[in-house]
Amino acid sequence: MAKKPLRIGLIGYGFMGRAHSNAFAQVNHFFPLEHQVVLKAVCARDEAKLKEFAGKWNYESIETDWRKLIARDDIDVIDIATPNNSHAEIAIAAAKAGKAVLCEKPLGLNGRQAEKMVAAIEKAGVPNMVWYNYRRCPAVTLAHQLIQEGRLGRIFHYRAKFLQDWTINPDLPQGGAGLWRLDVKTAGSGVTGDLLAHCIDTALWLNGSIDTVTAMTETFVKERKHQETGKIQKVGIDDASAFLARFSNGSLATFESTRYARGHKALYTFEINGENASIAWDLHDLHRLQYFDHRDQGKVRGWRNLHVSDNDHPYCSNWWVPGLQLGYEHSFVHQVADFIQGLETGKPALPNFRDGLATDYVTDAVLKSAKTHKWEKVKHVKAARA
Numbered sequence: 025m026a027k028k029p030l031r032i033g034l035i036g037y038g039f040m041g042r043a044h045s046n047a048f049a050q051v052n053h054f055f056p057l058e059h060q061v062v063l064k065a066v067c068a069r070d071e072a073k074l075k076e077f078a079g080k081w082n083y084e085s086i087e088t089d090w091r092k093l094i095a096r097d098d099i100d101v102i103d104i105a106t107p108n109n110s111h112a113e114i115a116i117a118a119a120k121a122g123k124a125v126l127c128e129k130p131l132g133l134n135g136r137q138a139e140k141m142v143a144a145i146e147k148a149g150v151p152n153m154v155w156y157n158y159r160r161c162p163a164v165t166l167a168h169q170l171i172q173e174g175r176l177g178r179i180f181h182y183r184a185k186f187l188q189d190w191t192i193n194p195d196l197p198q199g200g201a202g203l204w205r206l207d208v209k210t211a212g213s214g215v216t217g218d219l220l221a222h223c224i225d226t227a228l229w230l231n232g233s234i235d236t237v238t239a240m241t242e243t244f245v246k247e248r249k250h251q252e253t254g255k256i257q258k259v260g261i262d263d264a265s266a267f268l269a270r271f272s273n274g275s276l277a278t279f280e281s282t283r284y285a286r287g288h289k290a291l292y293t294f295e296i297n298g299e300n301a302s303i304a305w306d307l308h309d310l311h312r313l314q315y316f317d318h319r320d321q322g323k324v325r326g327w328r329n330l331h332v333s334d335n336d337h338p339y340c341s342n343w344w345v346p347g348l349q350l351g352y353e354h355s356f357v358h359q360v361a362d363f364i365q366g367l368e369t370g371k372p373a374l375p376n377f378r379d380g381l382a383t384d385y386v387t388d389a390v391l392k393s394a395k396t397h398k399w400e401k402v403k404h405v406k407a408a409r410a
């Protein structure tokens with residue numbers, strides 16, 4: 025039977041533009057879907073670079089203005105892979121035009137903006153998803169399954185960190201291509217919205233909602249030259265952020281992120297301790313899940329190092345033979361596969377815009393607490409009307 029085309033319009037051809045394009049190109053090779061992904065158009069502002077990108081990834085056409093892309097009637101899905109300050113405007117316009125919307129994280133610059141995005145998406149009734157891709161590393165999905173099966177029992181502790189070291193040099197400029205993450209106007213915040221947002225999304229998925237937080241942030245380099253204006257300007261982002269949290273299920277948590285941890289490039293780790301069992305995961309070893317079960321017979325009890333690559337592990341049977349591991353890029357392929365399966369089954373894949381808003385509410389509370397030096401309540405997202 026001929027597959028139904030699902031015509032993609034991608035905006036942004038940077039790091040995520042490549043990760044998404046790779047996922048779109050791969051998904052039909054490995055997942056049985058009723059839809060065929062069609063790379064219809066890619067949009068960015070530099071026409072020469074855009075043509076080169078479109079040629080490399082086999083996009084059928086290009087647009088240099090995202091409004092024109094959204095206005096086209098041969099596009100089904102708008103995929104937003106641009107810096108954070110453009111997510112809301114593009115997503116709201118795309119929803120109004122009746123397009124399905126895939127949006128990079130964080131959803132908005134803050135919760136207030138993300139609320140407007142949720143309202144627009146739900147008013148339009150269009151399929152939507154936020155690219156919190158770490159949920160779909162098979163080892164993280166397996167962690168979710170183990171928790172859902174009740175293997176950990178009551179959960180006491182959640183511990184997460186995301187460490188990098190690429191902004192230590194005080195001469196690094198802020199703003200503009202490649203460096204927009206250092207410019208608060210474009211990024212919204214520093215590591216809180218960029219890196220901790222990932223840790224928070226995973227945590228909310230694995231361990232439920234967060235009620236209160238108390239945080240500290242620091243900006244180690246106070247002024248940097250702006251790449252676009254050439255002027256020395258105050259740095260408005262948080263270079264480091266750490267917070268304590270209480271989950272609604274009674275468990276306690278610590279979260280930490282920085283771009284000043286010399287020697288670490290992308291050390292995202294989490295550990296969860298329950299009454300019966302614990303699990304731990306490390307992005308640098310992303311195909312493994314550490315699992316300790318206290319109910320094992322004493323003489324063989326210990327941390328098990330699960331190589332998540334077997335046929336009964338999430339997503340793995342779609343790929344190679346057991347024992348051959350998957351990596352970073354596969355999490356994006358899995359996300360596209362689940363999104364399309366959601367369209368086909370009528371059971372939409374998560375995280376959707378409401379889940380993205382939930383993370384933005386936590387990052388809002390973290391940034392507020394860092395200013396007030398007090399415990400702050402986290403707004404909870406109301407359930408969507410059926």
Ligand SMILES: NC(=O)c1ccc[n+]([C@@H]2O[C@H](COP(=O)([O-])OP(=O)(O)OC[C@H]3O[C@@H](n4cnc5c(N)ncnc54)[C@H](O)[C@@H]3O)[C@@H](O)[C@H]2O)c1
Nearest residue numbers: 036037038039040068069105106107108128129130155202
């Ligand atoms: N899910 C993840 O793991 C992950 C990882 C990295 C980045 N991100 C998110 O993805 C988004 C993009 O980050 P990136 O690292 O790919 O950035 P990037 O700087 O590599 O790429 C951004 C792209 O957006 C384009 N762009 C900017 N403004 C535009 C506009 N008005 N119209 C059209 N194109 C425009 C730029 O030309 C560039 O191609 C951010 O929101 C970021 O937080 C998510």
